[in-house]
Amino acid sequence: xxxxxxxxxxxxxxxxxxxxxxxxxxxxxxxxxxxxxxxxxxxxxxxxxxxxxxxxxxxxxxxxxxxxxxxxxxxxxxxxxxxxxxxxxxxxxxxxxxxxxxxxxxxxxxxxxxxxxxxxxxxxxxxxxxxxxxxxxxxxxxxxxxxxxxxxxxxxxxxxxxxxxxxxxxxxxxxxxxxxxxxxxxxxxxxxxxxxxxxxxxxxxxxxxxxxxxxxxxxxxxxxxxxxxxxxxxxxxxxxxxxxxxxxxxxxxxxxxxxxxxxxxxxxxxxxxxxxxxxxxxxxxxxxxxxxxxxxxxxxxxxxxxxxxxxxxxxxxxxxxxxxxxxxxxxxxxxxxxxxxxxxxxxxxxxxxxxxxxxx
Numbered sequence: 019x020x021x022x023x024x025x026x027x028x029x030x031x032x033x034x035x036x037x038x039x040x041x042x043x044x045x046x047x048x049x050x051x052x053x054x055x056x057x058x059x060x061x062x063x064x065x066x067x068x069x070x071x072x073x074x075x076x077x078x079x080x081x082x083x084x085x086x087x088x089x090x091x092x093x094x095x096x097x098x099x100x101x102x103x104x105x106x107x108x109x110x111x112x113x114x115x116x117x118x119x120x121x122x123x124x125x126x127x128x129x130x131x132x133x134x135x136x137x138x139x140x141x142x143x144x145x146x147x148x149x150x151x152x153x154x155x156x157x158x159x160x161x162x163x164x165x166x167x168x169x170x171x172x173x174x175x176x177x178x179x180x181x182x183x184x185x186x187x188x189x190x191x192x193x194x195x196x197x198x199x200x201x202x203x204x205x206x207x208x209x210x211x212x213x214x215x216x217x218x219x220x221x222x223x224x225x226x227x228x229x230x231x232x233x234x235x236x237x238x239x240x241x242x243x244x245x246x247x248x249x250x251x252x253x254x255x256x257x258x259x260x261x262x263x264x265x266x267x268x269x270x271x272x273x274x275x276x277x278x279x280x281x282x283x284x285x286x287x288x289x290x291x292x293x294x295x296x297x298x299x300x301x302x303x304x305x306x307x308x309x310x311x312x313x314x315x316x317x318x319x320x321x322x323x324x325x326x327x328x329x330x331x332x333x334x335x336x337x338x339x340x341x342x343x344x345x346x347x348x349x350x351x352x353x354x355x356x357x358x359x360x361x362x363x364x365x366x367x368x369x370x371x372x373x374x375x376x377x378x
Contacts, residue, residue, distance in 0.1 A: 021306065022047075023046075023048065023049050024048050024088055024111075024305055025048075025050075025086040026048050026052075026088040027050075027051060027077075027081055027084055027088070027089050028052070028053055028090045029054040029090070029092070029101065030054075030091050031054075034116060034143070035055070035091075035092035037092075037290045037294055038114065039064065039068050039090075040067070041297070042088075042090070044295065045295065045299060047299070048088070048302065051071050051084050051086055052071050052073070052081075052084050052086065053074075054074055054077045054080050058073075058075050061074075072084065077091070077101065078104050081104055081107075081108035082107075082108055085108055085109055086108070087110060087112065088112045089101075089108065090113075090115065091105075091116075092115070092116050093116070095116075095120070095214070096214075098115065098120050098125060099128055099129055102115070102133065102140070105138065106132055106133065111138065111139060111305060112304070112305055113133070113140045113316075114140070114141040114142075114301065115141075115143070117183045119142050119183070119316065119319045119320065120323060121350060122327065122346070122347065122348045122351075123324065123327040123343055123345075123346045123347055124347055124348055125346075126324070126327070128346070139315070140315065140316030140319075141314050141316065142183075142316055142318075143297075143314065144183065144184060144188070144319065145294060145314065146188065147187075147191065147313055148297050149269075149286060149288065150286055150292070151268075151272055151273040151284065151285070151286025151287075152188065152256075152267050152273075152286075154267075155257065155266065155267045155273050155275070156191060158275055158277065159258050159260070163265070163278060163279065164258065164259070164260030164261075164264055164265050164275065164276075164277055165261030165262030165263065165278070166260055166261045167192070167193065167231055167259070168230070168260065168261065169234065170190070170193045170231055171255075171256070171257055171259075172188060172189040172234075172235045172254070172255065172256040172257075173185065173236040173242050173244075174236075174237050174241060174244075174253060175238070175239070175244070175250055175253045176250060176254070177213065177217040177219065177237060177238045178217035178218060178238060178326070179216060179217045180215050180217070180237075181237045182235065182237045182329075183319070183326055185236075185254065186233075186235055186322040186325050187319070187322045189225075189233045189235060190233070190321070190322060192257070192258040193227050193229065193231040193233060194229055196228050196229040197227065197228045197321070198228070198321070198341045199226045199227065199340065200225075200226050200338050201225050201325060201328045201329050201338070202332050202337075203221065203222065203330060203332035203339070204221070204223075204333050205218040205220060205330065205333040205353055205357065206218060206240070206357070207219025207238070207239065208354065211350070211354055217237075218238065218333075218357060219238050220237070220238035220240040220241065221236070221333070222329075223235045223325070223326075223329035225329075235329075242255070244268055246268055247270035247271045252269045252288055255267070255269075262278045263275060263278065265277070267286070268286075270288055271286075271287070272285045272286045273286055300312050324341060324342060325341065327343065328340075328343060330349035331343075334349065334352045334353045334355075334356040
C-alpha cells in the first residue's frame with residue numbers, strides 16, 4: 019500500500035513562505051495545492067516554480083474551497099490566532115507556522131486550547147534543530163563528553179520576538195527538554211516595541227529547570243556580540259557547560275567544544291536548503307503516525323514561549339515568576355508601561371543597523 023500524499027495550502031509568500039513552499043514541493047509526500055498572499059503580484063512567479071497550484075489573496079476562501087491536509091502560514095506575528103482558527107475551521111490535520119507562536123501568554127493559551135480541542139497538530143519553525151552543527155553539539159552533550167550539564171545558554175543580538183524563542187528552545191533542548199520551574203527577567207529600552215516583531219531593546223532571563231540545570235538567555239542590543247559571525251541574524255550562540263567541558267554552536271559559524279577527549283570543532287551555517295527538507299519530512303512522519311511527534315511541535319514551542327512570557331512578567335513585576343503560568347496576560351503591554359514609567363538606567367542603546375538589525 020502506497021503512502022498517502024498530503025495536500026498543502028501556504029499563506030504568506032515572502033522569503034520564509036518560499037522556503038516552506040519549496041521544501042513541501044520537493045517532498046514527494048506533499049502536494050502544494052494553493053498559494054495565498056495579500057500582494058497578488060508575488061503569486062504568478064511563485065506558482066510557476068511550485069507546480070502551478072491555485073493562487074489567491076483570500077486565505078479563508080482558499081482553505082474553505084480546497085480543504086487541505088496541511089495549512090502553512092508565514093506571516094507577521096499579529097495574525098497567529100486568526101490564521102490558526104481558519105485552519106481549524108477548514109478541518110486541516112496539521113498547521114505549520116513561524117515563530118514566535120504568539121505575542122502574549124493570553125494568545126498562546128487560546129491557540130493551544132483551540133488546537134487541542136480540535137486535535138490539530140501544530141509545528142512551529144524552530145528548524146535550526148535540523149542544522150548539522152546544532153545536532154552535533156546535542157550529540158556531544160548526550161554522549162556525556164562534557165560531563166554533567168549544569169548550565170545552558172543562548173544569546174543573540176537580534177531582538178526578542180525574532181530570536182528569543184529560538185534561544186530558549188535550543189537551550190532547553192541542550193538541557194534535556196527539561197521543564198522550567200521559575201525565571202528571573204530584566205528588560206530595557208522601548209524603541210523596538212514599535213517593530214513588527216515588538217520587543218524591548220534588550221531582554222535577559224535566568225531559567226531554573228527541574229533537572230537542576232540553569233539557563234541564561236539574552237537578546238537585543240546589549241547582548242554579547244558574536245564576533246566570529248558577520249550577519250546580525252546569524253549572531254547567535256547556544257551551548258552547554260558541564261563538569262568536564264563545554265560545547266556550543268554559532269548559527270553562522272560552526273561549532274566547538276572542550277571535552278574529556280580534548281578540543282573539538284567543525285563547520286556549519288544556517289542553511290535552509292539543508293535544514294528545511296528534514297523539517298518538512300518529519301511532518302509527514304507525524305501525520306502518518308501519531309507516535310512520531312515532530313521535535314518542533316506546538317506543545318514544545320508553547321513550553322518555550324511560556325518561559326519567554328514569564329521572563330517578561332518578571333521584568334515588569336520585578337520578581338521571581340514560577341512556571342507553569344496559571345493565567346494569560348498581555349506581557350508586552352505590561353512591560354511597555356513599566357519601561358515607560360522608569361528612567362533608562364543603562365547606557366543609551368546603539369543605533370548600529372548592521373549589527374542589530376534594521377529598524378522597522
